[in-house]
Amino acid sequence: MGERIYNFNAGPAALPLPVLEEIQAEFLDFKGSGMSITEVSHRSSTFDEVINDAADRVKRLLNAGEDYKVLFLQGGASLQFSMVPMNLLADGQVADYVDTGTWSTKAIKEVEILGKQARVAASSEDQDFNYIPKNIAFNRDAAYAHITSNNTIRGTQWQSFPDTGHVPLISDMSSDILGRTFDIAPFGLIYAGAQKNMGPSGVTLVIIRQDMLERVPGDLPTMLKYTTFADKNSMFNTPPCFAVYVLQLVMKWIEESVGGLANMEQLNRQKAALLYDYLDKSDFYNGTAAKEDRSIMNVTFLLKDSSLEGTFIAGALANGLVGLKGHRSVGGCRASIYNASTLEAVEALVSFMAEFERKHG
Numbered sequence: 244m245g246e247r248i249y250n251f252n253a254g255p256a257a258l259p260l261p262v263l264e265e266i267q268a269e270f271l272d273f274k275g276s277g278m279s280i281t282e283v284s285h286r287s288s289t290f291d292e293v294i295n296d297a298a299d300r301v302k303r304l305l306n307a308g309e310d311y312k313v314l315f316l317q318g319g320a321s322l323q324f325s326m327v328p329m330n331l332l333a334d335g336q337v338a339d340y341v342d343t344g345t346w347s348t349k350a351i352k353e354v355e356i357l358g359k360q361a362r363v364a365a366s367s368e369d370q371d372f373n374y375i376p377k378n379i380a381f382n383r384d385a386a387y388a389h390i391t392s393n394n395t396i397r398g399t400q401w402q403s404f405p406d407t408g409h410v411p412l413i414s415d416m417s418s419d420i421l422g423r424t425f426d427i428a429p430f431g432l433i434y435a436g437a438q439k440n441m442g443p444s445g446v447t448l449v450i451i452r453q454d455m456l457e458r459v460p461g462d463l464p465t466m467l468k469y470t471t472f473a474d475k476n477s478m479f480n481t482p483p484c485f486a487v488y489v490l491q492l493v494m495k496w497i498e499e500s501v502g503g504l505a506n507m508e509q510l511n512r513q514k515a516a517l518l519y520d521y522l523d524k525s526d527f528y529n530g531t532a533a534k535e536d537r538s539i540m541n542v543t544f545l546l547k548d549s550s551l552e553g554t555f556i557a558g559a560l561a562n563g564l565v566g567l568k569g570h571r572s573v574g575g576c577r578a579s580i581y582n583a584s585t586l587e588a589v590e591a592l593v594s595f596m597a598e599f600e601r602k603h604g
């Protein structure tokens with residue numbers, strides 16, 4: 244077997260090696276069934292155990308009580324941009340959105356396409372989305388307030404969540420779900436594509452509170468209603484079985500190998516600090532996000548001499564470091580250091596950056 248590369252891809256992204264090994268070990272004969280998990284009926288007790296265990300672990304890790312349901316959907320986080328307003332924003336009501344860049348902007352656009360009302364309560368567009376707006380005056384009559392907890396492309400992250408009173412918070416947590424602890428109580432709904440911090444692409448996690456399920460109108464297409472999936476344990480139709488299975492293994496890894504979400508967060512903070520401390524010491528690289536809003540998941544930076552960027556990316560790859568190119572819409576560099584990326588990988592990156600600086604600085 245060839246050596247594994249240090250993977251800084253933004254998504255799909257690195258998975259924990261022990262999880263990949265577990266998949267490999269049980270792939271041809273899943274728990275004595277004589278079949279792989281991709282060949283098992285989703286109506287079997289074998290798969291039931293997998294999907295129920297996945298949901299139970301998500302709830303345990305997030306400390307989500309009885310009033311929350313975990314759903315496994317398809318269509319990515321991008322479909323949630325539409326499903327959230329379709330299900331939770333009645334005509335005549337207004338929803339507050341905070342625009343912190345690309346993904347929030349796309350979420351707002353879908354509300355408008357539906358002919359519903361999104362009010363941009365705050366935006367950081369004035370500074371190229373390099374910070375998180377503060378002291379936002381939320382509308383106390385809004386149907387909900389939507390935020391993007393971590394801005395994958397800009398490298399910013401809400402350090403604490405805004406107080407919206409009785410207005411339910413809704414968050415796109417695609418790139419930081421299960422990367423840190425937080426209080427779920429103010430949230431009516433959380434959604435996240437699995438392919439950054441939780442598993443492979445193909446499954447979207449939705450955690451929805453009971454009072455939000457009660458809002459779902461009857462006249463939506465069946466497959467676009469949260470209640471359809473809540474009533475049928477996410478199996479109204481065939482779920483993305485393999486993706487749910489891998490997600491379950493990642494949840495088990497966080498609980499049993501890492502030792503829970505607090506430990507996961509501590510490791511993530513340690514990795515991010517290593518990288519940011521280096522960026523701050525160096526005159527050769529510059530972080531692009533406002534310091535107080537820096538993401539512990541996506542570290543975005545520029546080389547002071549941007550003409551060296553191509554050489555940097557190519558050199559990194561030659562040294563076994565992949566995925567450091569910034570998103571095509573913003574350029575620059577980005578190291579995505581999600582749950583599955585190791586301290587060793589970040590150490591290797593920092594030492595490559597230092598060597599590159601010595602050579603070209």
Ligand SMILES: *Cc1c(COP(=O)(O)O)cnc(C)c1O
Pocket residue numbers: 254318319320321322346391393394395415416417418436437439
């Ligand atoms: C990647 C990403 C998305 C898009 O996710 P898909 O599953 O590809 O639709 C949406 N929001 C955020 C914050 C992301 O990082």
